[in-house]
Amino acid sequence: MRIDQDSDVPPYEQVRLHFAQAIAARELPVGAKLPTVRALAADLGLAVNTVARAYRELEEAGLVETRGRAGTVVSAAGxxxxxxxxxxxxxxxxxxxxxxxxxxxxxxxxxxxxxx
Incomplete structure:
Protein backbone atom coordinates (compact mmCIF):
# COMPACT_ATOMS: atom_id res chain seq x y z
CA MET A 1 0.00 0.00 0.00
CA ARG A 2 1.20 3.48 -0.85
CA ILE A 3 -0.13 6.80 0.33
CA ASP A 4 -0.30 9.59 -2.24
CA GLN A 5 0.49 12.72 -0.25
CA ASP A 6 -0.49 14.88 -3.25
CA SER A 7 -3.96 13.33 -3.51
CA ASP A 8 -7.12 15.21 -2.59
CA VAL A 9 -8.16 12.01 -0.76
CA PRO A 10 -7.09 12.21 2.89
CA PRO A 11 -4.55 9.59 4.01
CA TYR A 12 -6.97 7.86 6.42
CA GLU A 13 -9.43 7.46 3.53
CA GLN A 14 -6.71 6.02 1.30
CA VAL A 15 -5.94 3.42 3.98
CA ARG A 16 -9.63 2.65 4.54
CA LEU A 17 -10.28 2.38 0.81
CA HIS A 18 -7.29 0.09 0.27
CA PHE A 19 -8.47 -2.39 2.88
CA ALA A 20 -12.15 -2.12 1.90
CA GLN A 21 -11.29 -2.91 -1.72
CA ALA A 22 -8.98 -5.78 -0.75
CA ILE A 23 -11.72 -7.26 1.43
CA ALA A 24 -14.38 -6.82 -1.27
CA ALA A 25 -12.10 -8.47 -3.84
CA ARG A 26 -11.44 -11.26 -1.32
CA GLU A 27 -7.71 -10.56 -1.47
CA LEU A 28 -8.03 -10.45 2.32
CA PRO A 29 -10.15 -13.42 3.37
CA VAL A 30 -12.29 -13.66 6.48
CA GLY A 31 -10.02 -14.00 9.50
CA ALA A 32 -6.99 -12.38 7.85
CA LYS A 33 -5.09 -10.29 10.36
CA LEU A 34 -4.38 -6.64 9.55
CA PRO A 35 -1.11 -5.03 10.64
CA THR A 36 -1.20 -3.28 13.99
CA VAL A 37 -2.13 0.39 13.87
CA ARG A 38 1.32 1.38 15.07
CA ALA A 39 3.16 -0.87 12.62
CA LEU A 40 1.14 0.30 9.63
CA ALA A 41 1.48 3.94 10.64
CA ALA A 42 5.26 3.52 10.87
CA ASP A 43 5.42 1.69 7.52
CA LEU A 44 3.38 4.37 5.76
CA GLY A 45 4.89 7.36 7.55
CA LEU A 46 1.51 8.36 8.97
CA ALA A 47 0.33 9.39 12.41
CA VAL A 48 -1.05 6.56 14.54
CA ASN A 49 -4.37 8.42 14.83
CA THR A 50 -4.69 8.52 11.02
CA VAL A 51 -4.47 4.73 10.73
CA ALA A 52 -6.64 4.29 13.83
CA ARG A 53 -9.38 6.36 12.18
CA ALA A 54 -9.25 4.19 9.05
CA TYR A 55 -9.50 1.02 11.16
CA ARG A 56 -12.36 2.51 13.20
CA GLU A 57 -14.31 3.28 10.02
CA LEU A 58 -13.66 -0.22 8.68
CA GLU A 59 -14.96 -1.63 11.94
CA GLU A 60 -18.05 0.61 11.87
CA ALA A 61 -18.76 -0.69 8.36
CA GLY A 62 -18.52 -4.26 9.66
CA LEU A 63 -15.55 -5.14 7.46
CA VAL A 64 -13.14 -5.82 10.31
CA GLU A 65 -13.34 -6.53 14.01
CA THR A 66 -10.87 -5.79 16.75
CA ARG A 67 -10.17 -8.66 19.11
CA GLY A 68 -8.17 -6.87 21.77
CA ARG A 69 -4.67 -8.29 22.02
CA ALA A 70 -5.42 -10.66 19.11
CA GLY A 71 -5.50 -7.64 16.80
CA THR A 72 -7.77 -6.55 13.97
CA VAL A 73 -9.06 -9.19 11.57
CA VAL A 74 -11.33 -9.30 8.54
CA SER A 75 -14.85 -9.93 9.74
CA ALA A 76 -17.26 -12.54 8.47
CA ALA A 77 -19.89 -9.79 8.63
CA GLY A 78 -18.13 -8.10 5.70
Whole structure:
Protein backbone atom coordinates (compact mmCIF):
# COMPACT_ATOMS: atom_id res chain seq x y z
CA MET A 1 0.00 0.00 0.00
CA ARG A 2 1.20 3.48 -0.85
CA ILE A 3 -0.13 6.80 0.33
CA ASP A 4 -0.30 9.59 -2.24
CA GLN A 5 0.49 12.72 -0.25
CA ASP A 6 -0.49 14.88 -3.25
CA SER A 7 -3.96 13.33 -3.51
CA ASP A 8 -7.12 15.21 -2.59
CA VAL A 9 -8.16 12.01 -0.76
CA PRO A 10 -7.09 12.21 2.89
CA PRO A 11 -4.55 9.59 4.01
CA TYR A 12 -6.97 7.86 6.42
CA GLU A 13 -9.43 7.46 3.53
CA GLN A 14 -6.71 6.02 1.30
CA VAL A 15 -5.94 3.42 3.98
CA ARG A 16 -9.63 2.65 4.54
CA LEU A 17 -10.28 2.38 0.81
CA HIS A 18 -7.29 0.09 0.27
CA PHE A 19 -8.47 -2.39 2.88
CA ALA A 20 -12.15 -2.12 1.90
CA GLN A 21 -11.29 -2.91 -1.72
CA ALA A 22 -8.98 -5.78 -0.75
CA ILE A 23 -11.72 -7.26 1.43
CA ALA A 24 -14.38 -6.82 -1.27
CA ALA A 25 -12.10 -8.47 -3.84
CA ARG A 26 -11.44 -11.26 -1.32
CA GLU A 27 -7.71 -10.56 -1.47
CA LEU A 28 -8.03 -10.45 2.32
CA PRO A 29 -10.15 -13.42 3.37
CA VAL A 30 -12.29 -13.66 6.48
CA GLY A 31 -10.02 -14.00 9.50
CA ALA A 32 -6.99 -12.38 7.85
CA LYS A 33 -5.09 -10.29 10.36
CA LEU A 34 -4.38 -6.64 9.55
CA PRO A 35 -1.11 -5.03 10.64
CA THR A 36 -1.20 -3.28 13.99
CA VAL A 37 -2.13 0.39 13.87
CA ARG A 38 1.32 1.38 15.07
CA ALA A 39 3.16 -0.87 12.62
CA LEU A 40 1.14 0.30 9.63
CA ALA A 41 1.48 3.94 10.64
CA ALA A 42 5.26 3.52 10.87
CA ASP A 43 5.42 1.69 7.52
CA LEU A 44 3.38 4.37 5.76
CA GLY A 45 4.89 7.36 7.55
CA LEU A 46 1.51 8.36 8.97
CA ALA A 47 0.33 9.39 12.41
CA VAL A 48 -1.05 6.56 14.54
CA ASN A 49 -4.37 8.42 14.83
CA THR A 50 -4.69 8.52 11.02
CA VAL A 51 -4.47 4.73 10.73
CA ALA A 52 -6.64 4.29 13.83
CA ARG A 53 -9.38 6.36 12.18
CA ALA A 54 -9.25 4.19 9.05
CA TYR A 55 -9.50 1.02 11.16
CA ARG A 56 -12.36 2.51 13.20
CA GLU A 57 -14.31 3.28 10.02
CA LEU A 58 -13.66 -0.22 8.68
CA GLU A 59 -14.96 -1.63 11.94
CA GLU A 60 -18.05 0.61 11.87
CA ALA A 61 -18.76 -0.69 8.36
CA GLY A 62 -18.52 -4.26 9.66
CA LEU A 63 -15.55 -5.14 7.46
CA VAL A 64 -13.14 -5.82 10.31
CA GLU A 65 -13.34 -6.53 14.01
CA THR A 66 -10.87 -5.79 16.75
CA ARG A 67 -10.17 -8.66 19.11
CA GLY A 68 -8.17 -6.87 21.77
CA ARG A 69 -4.67 -8.29 22.02
CA ALA A 70 -5.42 -10.66 19.11
CA GLY A 71 -5.50 -7.64 16.80
CA THR A 72 -7.77 -6.55 13.97
CA VAL A 73 -9.06 -9.19 11.57
CA VAL A 74 -11.33 -9.30 8.54
CA SER A 75 -14.85 -9.93 9.74
CA ALA A 76 -17.26 -12.54 8.47
CA ALA A 77 -19.89 -9.79 8.63
CA GLY A 78 -18.13 -8.10 5.70
CA UNK A 79 -18.66 -11.23 3.63
CA UNK A 80 -22.34 -11.31 4.60
CA UNK A 81 -22.58 -7.64 3.69
CA UNK A 82 -21.22 -8.43 0.25
CA UNK A 83 -23.84 -11.14 -0.16
CA UNK A 84 -26.56 -8.63 0.78
CA UNK A 85 -25.30 -6.24 -1.88
CA UNK A 86 -25.28 -9.01 -4.50
CA UNK A 87 -28.90 -9.88 -3.64
CA UNK A 88 -29.89 -6.21 -3.80
CA UNK A 89 -28.12 -5.83 -7.16
CA UNK A 90 -29.99 -8.82 -8.58
CA UNK A 91 -33.30 -7.40 -7.36
CA UNK A 92 -32.43 -4.00 -8.84
CA UNK A 93 -31.46 -5.57 -12.16
CA UNK A 94 -34.76 -7.45 -12.28
CA UNK A 95 -36.71 -4.26 -11.55
CA UNK A 96 -34.74 -2.25 -14.10
CA UNK A 97 -35.42 -4.88 -16.76
CA UNK A 98 -39.09 -5.05 -15.78
CA UNK A 99 -39.58 -1.29 -16.25
CA UNK A 100 -37.66 -1.30 -19.53
CA UNK A 101 -34.41 0.43 -18.62
CA UNK A 102 -31.39 -0.27 -20.75
CA UNK A 103 -28.27 -1.55 -19.03
CA UNK A 104 -26.62 1.83 -19.53
CA UNK A 105 -29.58 3.65 -17.93
CA UNK A 106 -29.61 1.26 -14.98
CA UNK A 107 -25.87 1.66 -14.45
CA UNK A 108 -26.13 5.44 -14.65
CA UNK A 109 -28.71 5.38 -11.84
CA UNK A 110 -26.36 3.26 -9.73
CA UNK A 111 -23.42 5.56 -10.43
CA UNK A 112 -25.50 8.57 -9.38
CA UNK A 113 -26.64 6.80 -6.20
CA UNK A 114 -23.06 5.92 -5.27
CA UNK A 115 -22.01 9.56 -5.60
CA UNK A 116 -24.37 10.65 -2.83
Missing amino acids: DRGRERVVRAARAYAATATEVGLTADEALEIIRAALMV
